[in-house]
Amino acid sequence: xxxxxxxxxxxxxxxxxxxxxxxxxxxxxxxxxRIHHPPVPRCPYCGSRDVAPRPVSGRATIAxxxxxxxxxxxxxxPPYVIAIVEIDEDPTVRLMTNIVGCEIDDVHIGMAxxxxxxxxxxxxxxxxxxxxxxxxxxxRQPPAS
Amino acid sequence: xxxxxxxxxxERRAVISGIGQSEVGRRLLRTGLxxxxxxxxxxxxxAGLTLDEIDGVSTYPGTGGPFGGASGADLHDAxxxxxxxxxxxLETAGQxxxxxxxxxxxxxxxxxxxxVFRTVVEGSGNVLRPGGAGxxxxxxxxxxxxxxxxxxxxxxxxxxxxxxxMHEFGTTREQLGAIAINGRRFAAMNPKAIYTxxxxxxxxxxxxxxxxxxxxxxxxxxxxxxxxxxxSHRGHEPSAPHGVAHVNAMGTALRGRPSWDQFDDLTTMAMxxxxxxxxxxxxxxxxxxxxxxxxxxxxWLTMAWIEALGFCGRGEGGPFVEGGERIGLGGTxxxxxxxxxxxxxxxxxxxxxxxxxxQLRGEGGARQVGGAEVxxxxxxxxxxxxxxxxxxGIR
Numbered sequence: 001x002x003x004x005x006x007x008x009x010x011x012x013x014x015x016x017x018x019x020x021x022x023x024x025x026x027x028x029x030x031x032x033x034r035i036h037h038p039p040v041p042r043c044p045y046c047g048s049r050d051v052a053p054r055p056v057s058g059r060a061t062i063a064x065x066x067x068x069x070x071x072x073x074x075x076x077x078p079p080y081v082i083a084i085v086e087i088d089e090d091p092t093v094r095l096m097t098n099i100v101g102c103e104i105d106d107v108h109i110g111m112a113x114x115x116x117x118x119x120x121x122x123x124x125x126x127x128x129x130x131x132x133x134x135x136x137x138x139x140r141q142p143p144a145s
Numbered sequence: 146x147x148x149x150x151x152x153x154x155x156e157r158r159a160v161i162s163g164i165g166q167s168e169v170g171r172r173l174l175r176t177g178l179x180x181x182x183x184x185x186x187x188x189x190x191x192a193g194l195t196l197d198e199i200d201g202v203s204t205y206p207g208t209g210g211p212f213g214g215a216s217g218a219d220l221h222d223a224x225x226x227x228x229x230x231x232x233x234x235l236e237t238a239g240q241x242x243x244x245x246x247x248x249x250x251x252x253x254x255x256x257x258x259x260x261v262f263r264t265v266v267e268g269s270g271n272v273l274r275p276g277g278a279g280x281x282x283x284x285x286x287x288x289x290x291x292x293x294x295x296x297x298x299x300x301x302x303x304x305x306x307x308x309x310x311m312h313e314f315g316t317t318r319e320q321l322g323a324i325a326i327n328g329r330r331f332a333a334m335n336p337k338a339i340y341t342x343x344x345x346x347x348x349x350x351x352x353x354x355x356x357x358x359x360x361x362x363x364x365x366x367x368x369x370x371x372x373x374x375x376x377s378h379r380g381h382e383p384s385a386p387h388g389v390a391h392v393n394a395m396g397t398a399l400r401g402r403p404s405w406d407q408f409d410d411l412t413t414m415a416m417x418x419x420x421x422x423x424x425x426x427x428x429x430x431x432x433x434x435x436x437x438x439x440x441x442x443x444x445w446l447t448m449a450w451i452e453a454l455g456f457c458g459r460g461e462g463g464p465f466v467e468g469g470e471r472i473g474l475g476g477t478x479x480x481x482x483x484x485x486x487x488x489x490x491x492x493x494x495x496x497x498x499x500x501x502x503x504q505l506r507g508e509g510g511a512r513q514v515g516g517a518e519v520x521x522x523x524x525x526x527x528x529x530x531x532x533x534x535x536x537x538g539i540r
Contacts, residue, residue, distance in 0.1 A: 012289070064306070068296070070300070094406050
């Protein structure tokens with residue numbers, strides 16, 4: 001597990017602590033309802049200062065990704081997937097992240113993913129893993145009656 | 146020119162009256178200031194000036210920026226300049242922002258001859274700088290949401306855009322390769338180039354991957370070197386021994402979010418708006434451009450600039466460069482005629498600027514584009530971009 005270099009300040013400590021209860025949070029506006037990222041003290045959409053962390057579902061979609069194959073950073077052993085995911089509640093809110101829990105070759109644009117957290121010191125780093133979707137159709141058609 | 150613009154754009158008062166470049170190499174073990182002074186002395190002489198006449202200094206990024214170099218203050222003091230104006234910084238329209246600001250300073254009368262430079266000592270960086278490159282320190286805000294995920298290189302961030310471009314438009318690795326091969330072909334005609342041995346498509350496709358879809362040859366070559374230009378008031382034109390390049394228009398717009406991961410369209414970058422703002426300030430258009438110098442810190446950035454500047458439609462950059470004929474010396478848009486950063490070294494935008502002026506002066510030698518009257522120069526990627534339209538005479 002790499003040492004992840006997390007350097008929050010007052011504005012985004014909540015973001016990096018949020019995973020302690022398994023939930024991903026963004027700043028949300030009490031006035032217009034929208035979430036935004038990275039967190040700023042004034043809603044970028046309506047100007048309200050009434051903003052506070054709000055949990056989201058943790059569901060997201062891979063907008064794009066790269067497989068990094070070069071050892072650019074100590075502790076990060078290539079190859080690994082760096083992705084930009086779009087948050088289901090507002091796809092204009094994106095996170096750069098890693099896709100874990102699957103084969104690298106299975107990762108694709110449009111893939112549905114769910115948040116999972118990796119503890120790194122006192123922080124909870126949001127990573128994403130392919131969603132295990134319940135099968136929508138029965139494996140076999142029931143016999144015609 | 147837009148109807149809203151009733152006066153001549155201010156940048157038309159400025160010209161590039163001189164260019165100079167230091168020795169360029171992979172590992173020169175010379176300090177940034179040493180290289181800078183060499184480039185500046187050459188540029189000042191090239192402009193038919195003396196150091197006493199230099200009254201402005203502008204640089205990107207100045208103190209503390211990436212890839213080492215020298216600050217404006219370093220140069221100011223070393224040459225004991227007497228300045229009317231000095232500027233440097235990272236928070237501008239990419240590397241060419243230093244030129245934009247110099248042009249404005251000249252147009253405003255704050256200075257008459259501004260030396261603008263960019264110096265990199267990346268090749269020798271780990272030796273010259275205690276602690277090596279990227280040692281220690283807290284992360285700038287823009288990096289805080291990238292670094293924890295092992296996305297430590299611009300290769301990773303830009304690869305994400307390239308991958309999305311491929312997904313939406315069917316762009317191929319061979320098409321990216323056409324940009325790298327084109328650069329290598331021109332580098333063979335540039336005595337200062339880093340890599341000059343011929344590159345085939347098989348070479349390109351066979352080299353190791355760095356960050357999909359980028360292979361080693363999609364990534365530019367770190368180097369040491371300094372490039373300087375002199376931005377002068379156009380009144381200096383009759384005294385400039387090698388002629389001047391007129392500044393016809395500047396592209397400065399940064400209309401989207403200044404972010405690598407939050408920008409609204411993952412198939413383009415801030416160049417979309419930078420290029421649009423360039424064309425809003427001139428009656429010239431993409432069809433008037435004779436030679437293009439478009440940043441290739443990574444091959445895909447060049448493709449994004451080609452689309453942004455309107456040389457083809459959105460998403461059509463791949464077919465545009467495919468095969469390389471269109472962007473070669475005899476093509477409709479000769480591209481990166483000095484070899485680009487992929488083959489001639491990461492001079493961080495200023496290699497393109499130097500070459501554009503050389504081409505407009507007709508001094509390109511073997512790589513000269515016949516009858517080059519209009520050149521576009523673009524630098525940067527992600528949220529840090531800027532561009533310039535230069536012309537041989539007043540247009």
